[in-house]
Amino acid sequence: METVTDIRSSGRPEIFDRVNTDGLFGRTRRLQQPLGQYFRETETPRYLAYNSQSGVVAAQGNNEGLTPAGDYRAYLLATNGRVMFVVGDDDGDRTISLPYEDIVAVRCTSGLRTSTLEIVTVDEDCWAFECKGDLTPVREFVDEATQVWTRTLTELDRAESQVEAAVTALEATDLETAATHITAAQEALDNGRGRVEALGATASIDERCQSTQAQIDTCQRRRHVNAAEQHRDTARRAWENRAYERAADAYAQAKTEYERALAVTAPEPPTETIADARNAIEAEYAELLSAPVDAAQVAASAARATTDPAARATHWEDALDRYRTAYELDWGRDRRFDGDRASLRQALADIAVELVDTHREAGRQKRREGSEESKRETPGAACGSATAHLERAREVATELVPDRREPPADELAAASEQGVSVESESKGR
Structure with missing residues (x-):
């Protein structure tokens, strides 16, 4: 065997x-245990060197050197994870x-027949190993x-630091900052793992990498869930304000974020909880799609159930506004909301007639009430209201049902004259 072996x-x-x-004088014992007993299954040996004397x-520090006894040898073994010295002795290797x-420097010096490796x-300990071969x-x-291990551990430290920053950002509901830290953590972890893969030594850091990856995944899942909840809240507020398209978009974004959360393997938040939240979002979204037409129909029903003309007109105004909202949804793109345009257009026309x-x-x-007011010597508020109703009737008719525009013109003039007359009489008194 050569003194230095690749x-x-x-x-x-x-x-x-x-x-x-085997030697010149037969077989000689070199160690108490085979050298293979001293390195782990996850380690890959790369270089082996030995000396006999x-x-x-221990060139520096308070340690004592190790010298082989008798015919035993001292071995240097460089694996993909460490340097190990094994020195044979009767009392045990x-x-x-x-x-x-833990290594900060490594040097090699050569003499006429030997070379020395210093670590x-x-x-600040310094270990020196000399042998007859070339240790370069x-x-x-x-x-x-x-260098690989130093950079690897630096990257792993950075990954863990970024995870801590991501957790802090999530607690503050700063999702954009959290996303930045999560991305940086994953990048650092991948870099560290990639560096040590070149040495074939990933097994030695697997536990740490797996722990960090689990933390990153948990942060990522939490971020998606938090984003989904924010979109859900936005959707509900938009729905309350009758901004139906914005609500639908927000619900779609919420569902996407929940599905992204489910795609991340992590223990928290629980998968069942996320799935339930996603299903609830889908149910709310389905309800939203029918909400504009449902609300319009409710307003129309309220109008039909009201006997007082002025109050009924208010309900018809609400119904007209809601049907218009339903009709104008998804203009220029595939329709998501319930109700086809033809039916909604007809409903608008029918409501316009009812409103007029x-x-x-x-x-x-109100004009009749105005006549009664003039007899009781009270102000002409009813006459003013009559004029407003008739003007609104003509306005709606002009815009939506032109064929019903003419009849109220005389009535409007009469109501206006009556209002002026009542006002003059009131001032005269």
């Missing part, structure tokens, strides 16, 4: 599975483990792995 090209060394090696030297995240840790490739690998006739009736009634 395991990727040479295959699995014998010492990984057996403690004895110098062992591992002794080990030193240096994870790459400095965050605790080992230094290059350890240096690269150290009712205003005329109310005008006549």
Whole structure:
């Protein structure tokens, strides 16, 4: 066996599975346990080096070096997650483990026949390993792995920090800021995971990555639910204000956000709760689509049930306004709301006729009341109201039913003259 071995090209060394090696004088025990017992299943060994006498030297710090006893050897093993020293001894193998995240510097010096690898840790310890082979490739690998791990852990720290910021933003209902932090957290996590994948060492950080991913997903799901609730509230307010199209758009956005929340795998908020909220939104949306016509029909029914002409005219005005709203919905695009245009147009025409006739009736009634007022020597408020009703009748007729425009002209003139007469008599007294 060469003193420095690139395991990727040479295959699995014998010492990984057996403690004895062949020599000039037969088989010699090099370790108490096979070297394969000392690295984890999730680790991939890359380089192996050994020496027979110098062992591992504590070049700096308060640690003691390790020297192999007798025919035992000292081994340096560089995996995708750490550098490990294993030194054979009759009392049991002794080990030193240096994870790459704890390494701050790595150097290699070469002499005539040997080279020495020095590793400095965050605790300012320095470990030196000398062997007869060239340790330069080992230094290059350890240096690269150290940088990868440093950047990976920096990205994971950043991801966790962004998650905390996202949680704070969600608690403040600042969804835009939360979205920014969630995106940054996912980006940092992906970067960190991607860097360490090049070393084939993702298994060593899987637990941390999975925990962070779960937190990101929970934040994302919460953000979608919060956005859905905001759109739902917007829809309800718009509905109250009879802004039906805006309400429909907001309900559609709410449903989309709930579905996005359900597409995110996370324990919170519970899937059942989100599904129930989405179903409730769908039910409200379906009710909204019939609301404009329903409200118009209710107003028309109220008008038909009212006997007083003036009050009935008020209800017909409301019905006309509501039917107009229903008729004008979704203009220029596929209709979402209940009621076809032809039926609504006919309803508008019918209500316009009812409104004109009712205003005329109310005008006549107020004119009669005006005559009674003049006899009782009271102001001519009824006459003014009669004029207003008749003017409104002519206005509606002119706009919507021109064939019913003419009859109230004489009545309007009579009501106006009566109002002037009553007013003059009142001033004369």
